[in-house]
Amino acid sequence: MTTDTGIDTGIDTGIDTGFNKVIERPEIRSIGAYDFPSRSAQELYGDDQLVHVWYDGNPWFVAAACFRAPKAMSFGDFWAALLVPYHEEDPDWLASWTPADFEWGLDDAPWTPDEGASLASLGVGHKSVIRMVKK
Amino acid sequence: MTLTPDKPKAKARKLSMKERYSALTRDLDWDPSYVPADEMFPYTTFEGIKIHDWSKWEDPFRLTVDAYTKYQAEKDRRLYAVLDGFAQSQGHLSLTDASYLNAMKLFLQGVSPLEYQAHRNFAYLSRHLNGPGPRFASLCQSLDEIRHAQTEIHTLSNYNKYYSGFHSYLHMHDRVWYLSVPKSFFDDALSAGPFEFLIAIGFSFEYLLTNLLFVPFMSGASFNGDLPTMTFGFSAQSDESRHMTLGLEAIKFLLEQDPDNVPIVQHWIDKWFWRGYRVTALVAQMLDYMLPRKVMSWKEAFELYFEQQMLGGLFQDLAYYGIKPPRDVGKAIQEKEHLSHQAYWILYQFSHAAAFTTSVPSDETLDWLEEQYPDTFPTYRALWDKEKKNVANGGRHFVRGLPQLCQVCQIPMGFTEADSPFTICQRSVVFEGERYNFCSDGCQNIFEHEPVKFRQAWLPVHQIYQGNCGGADLGDVMQWYGMQPGDGGEYLGSPDHQNWLRWHAQADHSELGED
Numbered sequence: 001m002t003t004d005t006g007i008d009t010g011i012d013t014g015i016d017t018g019f020n021k022v023i024e025r026p027e028i029r030s031i032g033a034y035d036f037p038s039r040s041a042q043e044l045y046g047d048d049q050l051v052h053v054w055y056d057g058n059p060w061f062v063a064a065a066c067f068r069a070p071k072a073m074s075f076g077d078f079w080a081a082l083l084v085p086y087h088e089e090d091p092d093w094l095a096s097w098t099p100a101d102f103e104w105g106l107d108d109a110p111w112t113p114d115e116g117a118s119l120a121s122l123g124v125g126h127k128s129v130i131r132m133v134k135k
Numbered sequence: 136m137t138l139t140p141d142k143p144k145a146k147a148r149k150l151s152m153k154e155r156y157s158a159l160t161r162d163l164d165w166d167p168s169y170v171p172a173d174e175m176f177p178y179t180t181f182e183g184i185k186i187h188d189w190s191k192w193e194d195p196f197r198l199t200v201d202a203y204t205k206y207q208a209e210k211d212r213r214l215y216a217v218l219d220g221f222a223q224s225q226g227h228l229s230l231t232d233a234s235y236l237n238a239m240k241l242f243l244q245g246v247s248p249l250e251y252q253a254h255r256n257f258a259y260l261s262r263h264l265n266g267p268g269p270r271f272a273s274l275c276q277s278l279d280e281i282r283h284a285q286t287e288i289h290t291l292s293n294y295n296k297y298y299s300g301f302h303s304y305l306h307m308h309d310r311v312w313y314l315s316v317p318k319s320f321f322d323d324a325l326s327a328g329p330f331e332f333l334i335a336i337g338f339s340f341e342y343l344l345t346n347l348l349f350v351p352f353m354s355g356a357s358f359n360g361d362l363p364t365m366t367f368g369f370s371a372q373s374d375e376s377r378h379m380t381l382g383l384e385a386i387k388f389l390l391e392q393d394p395d396n397v398p399i400v401q402h403w404i405d406k407w408f409w410r411g412y413r414v415t416a417l418v419a420q421m422l423d424y425m426l427p428r429k430v431m432s433w434k435e436a437f438e439l440y441f442e443q444q445m446l447g448g449l450f451q452d453l454a455y456y457g458i459k460p461p462r463d464v465g466k467a468i469q470e471k472e473h474l475s476h477q478a479y480w481i482l483y484q485f486s487h488a489a490a491f492t493t494s495v496p497s498d499e500t501l502d503w504l505e506e507q508y509p510d511t512f513p514t515y516r517a518l519w520d521k522e523k524k525n526v527a528n529g530g531r532h533f534v535r536g537l538p539q540l541c542q543v544c545q546i547p548m549g550f551t552e553a554d555s556p557f558t559i560c561q562r563s564v565v566f567e568g569e570r571y572n573f574c575s576d577g578c579q580n581i582f583e584h585e586p587v588k589f590r591q592a593w594l595p596v597h598q599i600y601q602g603n604c605g606g607a608d609l610g611d612v613m614q615w616y617g618m619q620p621g622d623g624g625e626y627l628g629s630p631d632h633q634n635w636l637r638w639h640a641q642a643d644h645s646e647l648g649e650d
C-alpha cells in the first residue's frame with residue numbers, strides 16, 4: 001500500500017504471528033541487573049488460572065472476556081458458572097444454548113471440549129484463549 | 136562608623152539576550168576535574184547511543200531565566216483573569232451540554248498527571264544530559280510542564296464544584312483500568328533511558344502526535360463553550376512550539392552524531408509511534424462521540440495531522456538520515472475508519488466502572504458519523520440499533536465481568552484485523568513459560584523487544600483477580616478506585632444530566648431574546 005505522498009505503508013510488517021510462538025530473551029540495556037518476575041504469573045492465582053473467552057463473530061462484546069477459574073474446573077461447570085452468566089447479557093443469547101451450539105477453538109487450533117473434563121486436562125493454560133463461534 | 140560603598144566605576148554594559156543566554160549555558164558549563172565525565176553523567180551511555188560532540192546541539196530558543204519567567208507570568212495573569220470571570224459569571228451553564236465535560240474528566244484524569252510526570256523527567260534530563268544547551272532546554276520544559284499540570288488543575292477545578300467525576304483524578308490515575316493506558320505509556324518512558332525518553336516524549340508525543348493527542352482536547356473546548364480550557368490551550372501553545380522544536384532537535388542531533396544511532400532511533404520511533412497511537416484511541420472516541428459539538432472527525436484529523444503533515448512532510452525529511460516511517464503506520468491508516476467506533480464501544484459497555492458517563496449517540500450524531508465514515512459506520516450503527524432496542528426493553532449494555540487486556544497498551548482487546556476489519560485481532564507469544572496476549576502486531580513487536588520489562592505490567596484486570604484492588608466484587612473495586620455514585624455509567628438520568636436540566640429550567644434566559 002502506498003499513500004498519496006508516495007510512502008510505502010505495507011501492512012505486512014513481517015512479524016511471525018504464530019499464536020504459540022516461543023520467544024527468546026533479547027539483550028537488555030539497563031543501568032544494572034534487570035530481571036524481574038511477571039506480575040501475572042500463574043502462581044499468583046493459586047490453583048486457579050486466567051482464561052480468556054472470545055465470542056468470535058459477535059460484536060456485542062467488544063473484547064474477549066477474562067475469567068479466573070480453577071484449573072480443575074470441568075468445562076461443563078465453566079460453561080454454566082462463568083461463561084453463560086457473562087454472555088447471557090446479550091439480548092440475542094438464548095437460554096437453551098449448550099456448548100454443542102458452538103464451534104470451539106483453543107489458542108488458534110480447533111478444539112473439542114468435553115464437558116466432564118477439567119480445563120487443565122483439555123489443554124487450557126494460563127491466559128489461553130478459548131474461541132467460540134455460533135454454528 | 137559608616138561604610139561608604141565604592142563609587143560604581145564605569146556603568147557595566149548590558150549584555151544582549153544572546154550573550155546572556157551564552158553566559159547562562161556555555162559559560163556556566165565546565166569540564167569535571169575531580170571525577171571523570173562518565174561519573175558525572177552516568178546515564179548517557181547504557182542505551183548504546185553514541186555522542187561525539189555535545190556542542191553540536193543547536194539551541195533554537197535562546198531563553199534566559201528572566202525572559203522565561205516574565206513571559207510566563209504574563210500568560211498566567213491572563214489565564215487566571217479568564218478563570219475568575221468564568222467562575223463569577225456561572226460560565227459553566229453556557230457549555231454546549233453537561234456531557235461535554237466527559238472529555239474534560241478524561242483529560243484531567245488521564246492527561247494532567249502526565250504533565251507532572253513530564254515535569255519530573257525533564258528535570259532529570261536537565262541534570263543528566265552532558266550538553267549545557269539541551270540541559271537548559273530541558274529545564275525550561277520541566278518548568279513548563281509543572282505549570283501545565285498546575286494550570287490545568289486550576290482550570291478544571293471550577294467544574295468540580297458542580298459536576299461529578301473531577302474529584303479524585305490523581306488517586307484514579309494510579310488505579311483505574313482505562314487510566315492505566317496513559318499511565319503505563321508514560322511510566323514506560325519514565326523508566327527508559329534519557330535518549331529513549333527524548334524520542335518517546337520529546338519527539339513522538341510532543342512532535343509526531345501532539346496534534347492528535349493534546350490539541351483535540353483544546354479544539355473541543357473552543358467548540359463547546361469551555362473558555363477556560365481554551366485559554367489554557369492558548370497559554371500552553373507557545374510552550375508547545377518550544378517542546379516540538381526540542382523534540383525535533385533531539386532526533387536530528389542523535390541521527391547526526393553517529394550512524395550506529397540510526398537503527399536504535401528507528402526502533403524507538405517504531406515503538407513510540409505505536410505506543411502513542413494506541414493512546415490516541417481515547418482521543419479518537421472523544422472527538423467522534425464525547426463532544427456535543429464536533430470539531431472534525433478522527434479520520435479527518437488523522438489524515439490532516441498525521442498522513443499529510445507527518446508522513447508527507449516530516450518523514451520525507453528524516454529519510455535523508457535513513458529513517459523510515461514507523462513500522463506499523465499502515466495498520467494505523469487502515470484503522471482510521473474504525474478506531475473511534477471501537478474505542479467508544481469499549482468505554483460505553485464498561486462505563487459503569489469509569490469516572491465519566493456514556494450514552495447511545497443521538498440520531499444527529501449517528502447520521503454525522505455515517506457521513507464521515509460511509510464505508511464502515513453502517514456496521515457499527517447496527518450495534519447501536521440493537522442497543523436502542525435493548526434500552527427500550529429496560530436494558531443497558533454493561534458487561535458483567537472483565538475484559539481481556541493487551542499486555543502492552545493495556546486497552547481491552549477490541550481492535551480488529553487489517554484484512555478482516557470486523558474480526559478481533561488476537562496475538563500471543565510465550566516467553567519463559569508464560570503466555571502473553573496482544574491487541575496487534577505493533578504491541579506484540581514492542582513486547583518481543585522488551586519482554587522482561589513488559590511482563591511486569593500492572594494490568595488492572597489481572598490485579599483485580601489477584602485481589603489487589605479492594606475486593607472481589609465491583610462495589611469493592613469502585614470504592615478502591617475512589618469512585619462515588621454518579622461518577623460513571625449512563626449519562627441520561629445521571630446527577631450531571633439532572634442538574635443540568637434543573638439549572639436550565641430555572642435559569643432566566645430572557646436577556647438572550649428569542650431563538
Ligand SMILES: [Fe+2]
Nearest residue numbers: 250279280283
Ligand atoms: Fe505540557
Ligand SMILES: [Fe+2]
Nearest residue numbers: 341374375378
Ligand atoms: Fe509539551
Ligand SMILES: [Zn+2]
Nearest residue numbers: 541544574578
Ligand atoms: Zn495493545
